[in-house]
Amino acid sequence: MQSFLRLLRDRGDAEPPLAELVTLAGRLCRDLQDDPAQVQPLVTAVLDSQLRLHLLDNADVALVCARVLAQQEQHQAACRVLEGCQVPGGSQELVQLWNDIHYRLVMKRLGVVALTPVQKFRCRKRNPPPPSLCPGGLKSRNFPREVRQKLHDFASGVSPNPSKVEREHLALETSLTVEQVYNWFANYRRRQRALVQRLEPAPVDAAEDPKAKGRGSDLPRPAGQPHLGPGCVDGPRWPGTEEDEPVPFRETTQGPWESLALAPDFSGDETIMKPLPPRSLLGGEMYQEGPGHNPATLPHICPGPGLCPLTAGSDMLDPSLVAPESWLMSLALASSKEVSFQTGQLVHGHGLDCMMHPADAAVGVSITALGEPNSTGFTDSPVSNPQSMYLEEGAGTSGGQIEQRAGSFLLTQTPAQPPEFILTQSLLELAPGPSFSSRISTMDLGQPLPSSQVRPYYQVTVGSLSTLQSSGHTFGVNRPD
């Protein structure tokens, strides 16, 4: 070091080359930084040198000099050193030192020996490091929006519990590490469950049910309320949410998903909890029967999810009928990347085959026998025998739990709205079939209704809710008798 100090002191205009001297200074600073007895004269020599501006462009020199100054309580001088140095590419260490210096200043001002994380954050906000230390600016800690969107799309559309291969693939797609992808999904699942539990306080008697406790997939359900799948609450903020009280089932003339149609940028959870009033759901909408229907009347239904009848023997909804609302169904299924089918494709076989939204999307399917339609609407009130239910996939299913739950959607009777609500089919009869493949399930609604309750048309509502999209679609389906 003595020779370096001599070189520094005696250096002529040409010898030794400046770059060499800077490099040597940096090496000395790096090697001697833990030796106060030596680093002190070194720093003094650098700062006193006419070449200090050049020397301080070396990250190690700047770091050691600023650190020594800070230790000597010369915080302002230390900051000037850091501000003045031009380290190519910046330096995390120098940024950290910059922050540490300002932490000390704040601690001194506040008379405390430590700062809380929030205080540190505020300190950093007030004293951002000079651009020369971080040329790229301070990076956001959060993943880019596109990355989070991609991860979220996968979680809600494919699975919240991706396999190792899927995680690796996502890591490649998002430029994240596999660990980051894993953490993201772990946090996603955890926070989904927490949110659901906050919104759905466990019923009193659920405490006695060991299955209702513990693992998140066994979500508590308030009695008489449809189970909310995780996607239902998959959103950081739903304005209007009253977390401290159960979301009421409000009597309404709208269908359970209607308000979703009215508000594509859905932001309100109360709507998903609405009952399915068997007749008033139509709200005066005109039900057009079969072929020869007049789509021109549909605006009367719009923008709510109108009833769209099927032609006899058809298992497809007429796209022209559902067009104004088709986004609903499309959205409901948009994130289902593993299946493609037409908007409104629903009825098939004996009963209803419903494409269930992937695991995390909380599709609710409600089916209501509405009665005999005619050209102007239903002529007989179905109120006496509403047959309504919600079939929703269990929430928070991890891999193993999915297996356990395959084909075992939570089936929840709609709330007792209207009071004479009758679930005419047993749970077993209504239980979905066992098929559960790639998170697209076939739901067999079981035996035909008793003849006294047979209605050729059902009202079907399919809805999907997630953070960024929510949807519901109600349409008529002819019962394939």
Add this chain to the structure above:
DNA sequence: GCTAATGATTGGTC
């Protein structure tokens, strides 16, 4: 300055 969201870490269980 407060709050809630977010990414990461830790220690435990299976």
Add this chain to the structure above:
DNA sequence: GACCAATCATTAGC
């Protein structure tokens, strides 16, 4: 090793 709950640190939004 995968997953979990609890927790921490950070930071965006207000």
